[in-house]
Amino acid sequence: MKKIALAIHGGAGTILKSKMTPDKEVAYTNALQTALNKGYEILEKGGTALEAVEVAVSSLEDSPLFNAGRGSVFTAKGEQEMDASIMEGKDLQAGAIAGVKGIKNPIQLARLVMEKSGHVMLAAEGAVEFAKEQNIEFAEADYFYDQYRYEQWQALRGSDSFQLDHSTKKDEKFGTVGAVALDLHGDLAAATSTGGMTNKKYGRIGDSPIIGAGTYANNNTCAVSCTGSGEFFIRSVVAYDVSCIMEYKGSPLTEACQEVVHKRLMKINGDGGLIAIDKNGNVCLEFNTEGMYRAFKTPLEEQVKIYKN
Numbered sequence: 001m002k003k004i005a006l007a008i009h010g011g012a013g014t015i016l017k018s019k020m021t022p023d024k025e026v027a028y029t030n031a032l033q034t035a036l037n038k039g040y041e042i043l044e045k046g047g048t049a050l051e052a053v054e055v056a057v058s059s060l061e062d063s064p065l066f067n068a069g070r071g072s073v074f075t076a077k078g079e080q081e082m083d084a085s086i087m088e089g090k091d092l093q094a095g096a097i098a099g100v101k102g103i104k105n106p107i108q109l110a111r112l113v114m115e116k117s118g119h120v121m122l123a124a125e126g127a128v129e130f131a132k133e134q135n136i137e138f139a140e141a142d143y144f145y146d147q148y149r150y151e152q153w154q155a156l157r158g159s160d161s162f163q164l165d166h167s168t169k170k171d172e173k174f175g176t177v178g179a180v181a182l183d184l185h186g187d188l189a190a191a192t193s194t195g196g197m198t199n200k201k202y203g204r205i206g207d208s209p210i211i212g213a214g215t216y217a218n219n220n221t222c223a224v225s226c227t228g229s230g231e232f233f234i235r236s237v238v239a240y241d242v243s244c245i246m247e248y249k250g251s252p253l254t255e256a257c258q259e260v261v262h263k264r265l266m267k268i269n270g271d272g273g274l275i276a277i278d279k280n281g282n283v284c285l286e287f288n289t290e291g292m293y294r295a296f297k298t299p300l301e302e303q304v305k306i307y308k309n
């Protein structure tokens with residue numbers, strides 16, 4: 001039997017059961033399950049890993065629960081600036097957008113950058129101009145408004161601090177979303193999308209749109225999508241590092257992910273996690289925080305989880 005696999009995440013952070021209401025838990029679980037089903041259906045029908053990760057991430061972007069697309073956090077200026085990237089493991093094609101406003105599904109724009117722009121990354125106004133040329137769907141400011149996110153910003157507004165979307169130092173958590181997939185043709189793909197960090201400086205770009213840091217896919221090794229304090233993920237080139245450990249050391253997927261998340265990242269106090277799938281359909285969901293919104297599905301197994309255990 002040919003293997004297929006899909007894994008998704010909705011961000012890592014200090015996500016504790018004691019802080020969750022039953023309603024919220026159900027809402028998060030349902031949103032993860034919906035995205036998982038939509039992406040997996042594509043793989044089951046013989047669709048590409050690229051299509052599956054784009055569809056799964058778009059579904060998470062449409063939910064206000066996650067810090068991407070609709071639920072993006074507020075910047076220091078009280079706006080939403082979104083980052084996203086997508087990569088194919090087959091031929092190392094990649095597309096990314098950074099610091100864009102008003103785009104309903106940033107991951108779809110990242111894919112168009114990859115396929116139609118001749119470039120890998122477009123930022124800010126240039127990305128928006130390209131989006132208009134491509135007839136990408138825009139949304140008004142009220143579509144991105146979320147009371148909870150607004151309150152998160154108010155708690156930090158005017159200060160120099162910025163904060164991840166799900167963690168406890170200041171009730172923060174990372175709500176970035178991502179997906180990795182292996183399709184029937186043996187191809188891998190990865191996608192990541194985020195609003196970044198609450199109260200982030202105007203123009204701040206995280207790891208999510210940076211190929212090799214927040215997202216990476218290579219058919220020879222694995223596909224990876226990250227979530228966490230982006231600055232550490234950029235400095236550690238996390239997604240590419242997982243692939244490198246597999247390629248150069250010959251380590252299996254789980255060992256490579258554990259080395260990066262628990263040793264290399266922790267050494268510089270980097271908090272967060274990642275999801276990864278290798279070319280054989282092995283899945284690894286690894287994080288060094290209290291929890292990570294996550295799910296995966298293979299022909300043999302399916303799981304949706306939030307907390308550590």
Ligand code: ASP
Nearest residue numbers: 174176196206227228230
């Ligand atoms: N990695 C993202 C960033 O730093 C944040 C997150 O994962 O929620 O922009």
